[in-house]
Amino acid sequence: MDIGGEYHGYTADITRSFPINGKFTTEQREIYDLVLEAQDSGIAEAKVGNIFKAPHNAAVSVITRGLLKLGIIAKPEEYKKYFMHGTSHYLGLDVHDAGNSSQPLQDRQVITVEPGIYIAEGSPCDKKWWNIGCRIEDDILISPNRPEILSKYSPRKADEIEKLMKK
Numbered sequence: 001m002d003i004g005g006e007y008h009g010y011t012a013d014i015t016r017s018f019p020i021n022g023k024f025t026t027e028q029r030e031i032y033d034l035v036l037e038a039q040d041s042g043i044a045e046a047k048v049g050n051i052f053k054a055p056h057n058a059a060v061s062v063i064t065r066g067l068l069k070l071g072i073i074a075k076p077e078e079y080k081k082y083f084m085h086g087t088s089h090y091l092g093l094d095v096h097d098a099g100n101s102s103q104p105l106q107d108r109q110v111i112t113v114e115p116g117i118y119i120a121e122g123s124p125c126d127k128k129w130w131n132i133g134c135r136i137e138d139d140i141l142i143s144p145n146r147p148e149i150l151s152k153y154s155p156r157k158a159d160e161i162e163k164l165m166k167k
């Protein structure tokens with residue numbers, strides 16, 4: 001679910017992915033944990049002075065390494081087949097807010113970090129991966145120190161998602 005909300009004129013936008021029957025299969029869990037790791041790496045780069053694409057570059061690096069390791073791709077550049085969108089946009093008065101992505105990240109800006117992996121049926125990999133799709137999106141406040149995850153109270157780890165699904 002990719003969900004946008006608005007409160008007193010300001011917006012938020014988060015995404016959560018979950019296994020439809022409540023429990024991740026082995027393959028779903030591999031992909032989920034890889035996207036989560038990519039997101040963690042991206043969030044760590046969401047800080048003052050970094051280029052706007054720093055979170056994306058970090059996420060691409062993790063996803064590429066992971067897809068190679070899982071044998072889903074054979075060459076690094078093939079990651080684009082399964083991760084075909086950007087990782088961040090600005091948040092503010094609009095849910096895809098105006099902003100100059102050629103400027104470094106600044107204190108008090110809010111951006112999303114939302115890597116994903118989408119493996120369509122018929123993809124050139126083992127069919128056990130087909131039809132798995134996953135994106136995890138959170139809202140990050142840029143500060144000089146540690147990036148602050150504004151959406152941190154929404155369950156994010158695979159175990160937390162399964163626990164929530166059990167309710």
Ligand SMILES: [Mn+2]
Nearest residue numbers: 013112114137
């Ligand atoms: Mn978004």
